[in-house]
Amino acid sequence: MNSIVNPVFRAMDLSLLHSASLLVPAVRREEWLREWRAEFWHVTDARIESSAFCWQAQREVAAFCLGSFADAQCMRRLAHDEQRKTVSMHSSATQCLLWLALLFVLCATLACLFPGVRAEYDTVLHPVRPNLIVIAATDLNDKQVPAVSYTEFQNWRSSYQRYFDGLGFYRTDTQTVALSATRSGKFTVALASTNMMALLGLPVRAANEAADTNRSLPQVVLSYEMWTRSFGSDPHVSGRTIQVGEQIARIAGVLPCSSWKPPTNPDLWILVPGAQLATANQDTSGFVVAHLTKLGQDAMDTERISIMVRGEVEPWFCGIAINGNAAGPWRIYLFALFLAALALPAVTSLSMSESSFSSHRPSWKQNMARWLFLGAKLALVACIAYFASLDIAYWRIGGYSEIAELTQLAANFLLCLFGFRWALMDQRQRCPVCLRRVTHPARVGLASQTFLGWNGTEMICVGGHTLLHVPSLPTSWFGAQRWLYLDTSWEFLFADLTL
Incomplete structure (x- = not known):
């Protein structure tokens, strides 16, 4: 049993x-x-x-x-x-690149979600037509004020012009606009000639053809700011009817975001024929937008010029050039990247460390992998700086802003400068063989013996490939950190480590 x-x-x-x-x-x-x-x-x-x-x-x-x-x-x-x-x-090179790639994807995704970033690109894709000026008067604060009546504008357009080959007129007023049956508010409304949009060269984005072909009602063009603020950037806003003052009008489309802000900055434009402009309060002054001929371009050598009108009386007006070309996020980024590259030697050393004379050096494939890893880090840092600066500059701004452009320039410069500095410092702390960061720092020597013996910090690669010697005080015989490549006799100390 x-x-x-x-x-x-x-x-x-x-x-x-x-x-x-x-x-x-x-x-x-x-x-x-x-x-x-x-x-x-x-x-x-x-x-x-x-x-x-x-x-x-x-x-x-x-x-x-x-x-x-x-x-x-x-x-x-x-x-x-x-x-x-x-x-x-002991993070590996792959982990480092994965973290940088994750940060890049996060910054790029946020940049795609912010409306201010899309508006900034819009200003570059749709600039205002070149060689345009606004004819008005200036007050004591150097602001443009309406000074041209529609009767004077008709006389200019009907007479021969040497300096202009296109003229447009608009005047502004504050009116009550009923956006829907329950929403209304006070907005700045511009009553403009029908050729105003073509004269400015700004494409009107219309979402349906009915709004473009139906001319029975006055056509309204919304500014980009009003479209985003009052209509929530609705892509199907074209074709709706709104009440402007006492009349019903149909939305024809939306203007793209522009870096040029017209005088009084209208919220919406009503395009009406000349006959309606002539009957609607002719005594009210407005602004004239004119396109310069080649002769006019030669005569206007500055951004501001005085204009005298020949006639019984000779009033003086001021013509101010329209600058509708924005620098754009890419140009700002390239300029900031150039400044960061110039300033980088002032904040960190560009040396990749010295190497001791040894027969146990890394192969050419390992050297190439090391430089490719550095290039990948610098490229990812540059991409992160581009999108992160857009996130910082436009996360609270819905349209074009000069302050946002300055913020983007400063953020780009700082992120590129200190990002490149981190990449170089990280590279100097990585083993040339396995690209892992060296650890276990140990103090060697005495500060009082700097000129008699070696004094500094030693760090070792966890794979047993190298020792890194970093001097506490650079001297003529030991000015930069050095790598000491270990031979195979050290392998027994690292037999239990898995790289």
């Missing part, structure tokens, strides 16, 4: 040990199981006799086997802590 029962309990105890071994990490499982089986043999040999059966002895052996689960859990926890510590302290 005993010869049958004892093997059964032995099989059960061994099954407990094998079950516990599944909790141990695979790299150490075989050695762990071999040690526990050896201990199990000693316990069973001392406690259990082959010719007798004892419940007390079997309970003690079973308790010993159950204790293997606690030991397996401890081994698993230690292996997990060691792995987490290794990953956090």
